[in-house]
Amino acid sequence: MAQLRQDYQQLVERGAVVIVVGPEDAQAFRRYWQAEGLPFIGLPDPGHTVLKRYGQEVNLFKLGRMPAQVIVDREGVARFAHYGHAMDDIPSNEELLSILDGLQGNA
Amino acid sequence: MSRIQLDQPAPDFALPDLNGQMVRLSDFRGRQHVILVFNRGFA
Numbered sequence: 413m414a415q416l417r418q419d420y421q422q423l424v425e426r427g428a429v430v431i432v433v434g435p436e437d438a439q440a441f442r443r444y445w446q447a448e449g450l451p452f453i454g455l456p457d458p459g460h461t462v463l464k465r466y467g468q469e470v471n472l473f474k475l476g477r478m479p480a481q482v483i484v485d486r487e488g489v490a491r492f493a494h495y496g497h498a499m500d501d502i503p504s505n506e507e508l509l510s511i512l513d514g515l516q517g518n519a
Numbered sequence: 520m521s522r523i524q525l526d527q528p529a530p531d532f533a534l535p536d537l538n539g540q541m542v543r544l545s546d547f548r549g550r551q552h553v554i555l556v557f558n559r560g561f562a
Contacts, residue, residue, distance in 0.1 A: 416554075428552040429551045431553055431555050432558055433534075433555060434558035434561070435560075436558075438535070438539070455537070456537060462532045466522075466555065468557040477558070477560060478559075479558070480555075481554065482523060484552065487548065487549075488544070490525050490528070490529040493522065493525060
């Protein structure tokens with residue numbers, strides 16, 4: 413999230429909104445958002461409904477959830493998905509920005 | 520666990536955000552692209 417925030421303005425300029433989904437409850441989200449001053453939409457998912465529907469992987473050996481990023485275009489179609497295999501396996505901001513550049517209406 | 524299919528409609532969802540305001544993926548249709556970030560945890 414810290415990485416995404418660095419280029420948040422560029423994401424906004426490309427017509428994107430960022431929604432962060434996590435298993436923590438609303439109170440934990442609020443605390444973290446307040447502490448970090450995050451500009452993203454925070455979506456607590458303690459029931460894991462969205463997390464499961466989107467197939468976020470839980471690595472029992474590494475004791476945690478693997479990061480994942482999905483880009484849904486303006487038409488509601490999934491155009492990009494990255495399912496990380498390690499805690500630090502996340503796409504670069506450049507990759508995300510170039511995908512946004514390639515979406516319809518942004519050319 | 521099944522992953523989502525690309526170039527297919529993304530599964531819609533509706534959940535309250537951290538302030539209790541309902542957020543639906545379909546709310547953004549026709550308006551904005553959405554980057555969904557599945558978090559590694561805050562700790």
